[in-house]
Amino acid sequence: xxxxxxxVTFQEQRGVLADGVNVGPTNQILVLQADEYQISLTxxxxxxxxxxxxxxxxxxxxxxxxxxxxxxxxxQVSGDLTAAKPAAxxxxxxxxxxxKPLDDDHKPKKTTPRARKTPPAKTAAKPSTTRGKGKKNx
Amino acid sequence: xxxxxxxxLAFATLFSGCATRFENHPLSAGQSNEERRAIESPSSDRPVxxxxxxxxxxxxxxxxWVVLRELQRYRYASxxxxxRPLVDDIAVxxxxxxxSVIAASFALNGAQGLDRFESDFLTPDNTKxxxxxxLNPLRLLTGASRSDLVEELFDRQxxxxxxxxxLNRPNKPYLVLNATDMISGQVFAFTPQRFDDICSDLDxxxxxxxxxxxxxxxxxxxxIAFRNHSVDQxxxxxxxxxxTNRLTGKYAPYLNVDAFKLARYSNDLRRGQDRFRxxxxxxxxxxxxxxxxxxxxxxxxxxxxxxxxxxxxxxxTTGSPGTLLQALNDGRIQKLAVVVVNARADPKDDASTSPxxxxxxxxxxxxxxxxxxxxxxxxGAQIDTLLAALNGAGGGSPSGAVGAAGLKVYRIxxxxxxxxxxxxxxxxxxxxxxxxxxLWTITKPNLETIDKAGKLLLRQHPCFQRLLGDMAIAADFIxxxxxxAGCGQASDR
Numbered sequence: 031x032x033x034x035x036x037x038v039t040f041q042e043q044r045g046v047l048a049d050g051v052n053v054g055p056t057n058q059i060l061v062l063q064a065d066e067y068q069i070s071l072t073x074x075x076x077x078x079x080x081x082x083x084x085x086x087x088x089x090x091x092x093x094x095x096x097x098x099x100x101x102x103x104x105x106q107v108s109g110d111l112t113a114a115k116p117a118a119x120x121x122x123x124x125x126x127x128x129x130k131p132l133d134d135d136h137k138p139k140k141t142t143p144r145a146r147k148t149p150p151a152k153t154a155a156k157p158s159t160t161r162g163k164g165k166k167n168x
Numbered sequence: 169x170x171x172x173x174x175x176x177l178a179f180a181t182l183f184s185g186c187a188t189r190f191e192n193h194p195l196s197a198g199q200s201n202e203e204r205r206a207i208e209s210p211s212s213d214r215p216v217x218x219x220x221x222x223x224x225x226x227x228x229x230x231x232x233w234v235v236l237r238e239l240q241r242y243r244y245a246s247x248x249x250x251x252r253p254l255v256d257d258i259a260v261x262x263x264x265x266x267x268s269v270i271a272a273s274f275a276l277n278g279a280q281g282l283d284r285f286e287s288d289f290l291t292p293d294n295t296k297x298x299x300x301x302x303l304n305p306l307r308l309l310t311g312a313s314r315s316d317l318v319e320e321l322f323d324r325q326x327x328x329x330x331x332x333x334x335l336n337r338p339n340k341p342y343l344v345l346n347a348t349d350m351i352s353g354q355v356f357a358f359t360p361q362r363f364d365d366i367c368s369d370l371d372x373x374x375x376x377x378x379x380x381x382x383x384x385x386x387x388x389x390x391x392i393a394f395r396n397h398s399v400d401q402x403x404x405x406x407x408x409x410x411x412t413n414r415l416t417g418k419y420a421p422y423l424n425v426d427a428f429k430l431a432r433y434s435n436d437l438r439r440g441q442d443r444f445r446x447x448x449x450x451x452x453x454x455x456x457x458x459x460x461x462x463x464x465x466x467x468x469x470x471x472x473x474x475x476x477x478x479x480x481x482x483x484x485t486t487g488s489p490g491t492l493l494q495a496l497n498d499g500r501i502q503k504l505a506v507v508v509v510n511a512r513a514d515p516k517d518d519a520s521t522s523p524x525x526x527x528x529x530x531x532x533x534x535x536x537x538x539x540x541x542x543x544x545x546x547x548g549a550q551i552d553t554l555l556a557a558l559n560g561a562g563g564g565s566p567s568g569a570v571g572a573a574g575l576k577v578y579r580i581x582x583x584x585x586x587x588x589x590x591x592x593x594x595x596x597x598x599x600x601x602x603x604x605x606x607l608w609t610i611t612k613p614n615l616e617t618i619d620k621a622g623k624l625l626l627r628q629h630p631c632f633q634r635l636l637g638d639m640a641i642a643a644d645f646i647x648x649x650x651x652x653a654g655c656g657q658a659s660d661r
Binding site for chain 1: 409410413414417418419420423424426427467471472473474490491493494496497498499550553554557558560561563565566567568569570571572
């Protein structure tokens with residue numbers, strides 16, 4: 031068994047799912063067994079829906095980097111939340127309206143007290159919308 | 169009269185064991201085995217301790233007991249609580265064979281039960297009890313197997329007929345009793361997930377049967393028999409995603425063949441598509457055949473995304489429990505101690521000093537023990553690799569934030585071979601300990617030897633000293649420089 035290192039980048043902190051199981055947060059280098067994983071995120075509003083990742087050949091210094099990007103719906107929500115008007119009503123993106131309420135396991139996790147650094151820009155891979163793409167070693 | 173008795177014995181011997189008793193129960197329709205254990209979410213002031221206890225009959229049970237009592241002895245200041253013993257931080261106990269006796273007893277009764285384990289199991293002459301039972305002609309007539317006798321002994325002295333439902337409760341350690349599937353050679357762990365695979369109700373399973381399966385020494389005891397209820401129950405349930413992805417993945421068999429084989433075994437047990445083999449019945453032998461250190465259970469618990477979800481969510485949050493791996497990657501575990509108790513004996517063998525070629529018994533002994541030692545060594549190397557990688561992650565990375573940054577890893581192996589050969593007293597102690605036979609009985613002098621060796625091994629281990637030091641636990645045997653050099657942490661640098 032060999033141990034590998036995976037960095038999943040996203041604009042906010044989410045849970046990283048390997049074959050549907052939460053293995054740790056985005057934007058942090060995660061330790062995982064070498065294997066082939068279907069990587070996705072908790073919550074909605076990201077693309078691609080999942081990425082098939084043959085996780086191997088990485089190191090702590092050069093983790094495998096997988097990028098997810100926010101979809102228009104999430105960006106709209108984010109924009110609304112940071113709007114200047116405090117009383118502005120939050121718009122819900124169409125994609126969100128059709129979703130069922132998230133269960134506890136799929137809600138974005140609260141940031142733990144320990145300070146989280148965002149990864150350096152140079153480690154972020156070019157996002158891809160096709161399954162199996164958008165990953166590389168940093 | 170005498171000839172009649174002989175005839176009864178012969179009849180009983182001939183026909184005993186003809187009828188196979190299958191010891192497991194099917195799940196009800198639509199039911200699955202729920203995981204109810206949820207250890208408190210780790211915090212930076214508490215370690216997470218995982219323990220593996222090897223095989224070796226009562227010698228292994230005794231060594232495991234000594235180590236657990238030592239973990240009970242050392243306590244640290246915990247916010248708002250009375251001093252907390254390290255034994256309360258044990259999250260996972262994995263075991264085989266003799267180690268399973270103390271592991272199951274500890275999981276059932278907690279640290280409070282450690283005091284009476286000596287009188288309940290270590291002091292009685294269990295071998296004599298088993299021998300008397302085996303020669304009872306009435307018993308032979310009932311068709312009871314030798315393994316049935318062991319289960320009865322365990323129930324009478326330790327488990328009182330209790331089932332795994334008593335173990336599967338919040339705040340109980342996650343117990344992994346390991347047996348060997350004698351056909352596939354795979355480790356079969358008595359866990360909710362594995363019992364889901366065979367559509368069997370773990371809550372209804374007597375603890376004694378799990379311990380007996382884990383300790384069914386080949387030839388001495390009969391295999392424990394299970395029926396795979398997936399053959400005619402649980403039909404139509406989905407195969408877990410991780411299994412499907414392992415089996416259909418383009419790279420999976422190349423990147424992690426062990427995980428691929430585990431998925432294949434799970435698929436076979438569940439009667440999934442494209443099975444490697446049909447498994448209608450399972451026969452279990454001693455878990456030591458596949459892994460005599462019971463380390464598989466720990467490796468899976470630490471590193472598999474698909475391991476049991478036994479870690480409660482962080483305090484003040486709601487949600488479902490997660491895996492240890494998730495807690496490590498979340499940075500919630502800051503001190504991970506892995507204690508491996510290896511009670512391997514190594515009795516002197518005259519063959520190495522004799523010009524006579526070894527006979528049949530010598531060869532049988534080698535055929536059995538050499539592959540076990542080899543497999544055990546291989547699994548030991550795997551956990552070393554894993555713990556070294558986690559230790560390295562604790563040191564962070566120049567390429568970005570590491571989830572496990574700050575993690576300290578304490579790899580504590582307790583092995584008679586670590587007694588110092590340069591110290592005549594320790595050398596003598598080692599030789600005494602390694603001569604203790606593998607039986608279900610241990611003499612008082614041998615128990616004293618194990619007690620002395622176990623305490624010494626733990627106390628002079630640099631990582632145990634380091635753990636105590638990092639937890640601000642005072643002990644006169646701690647040598648800070650020795651502990652720091654012998655238990656290096658990447659997070660120090």
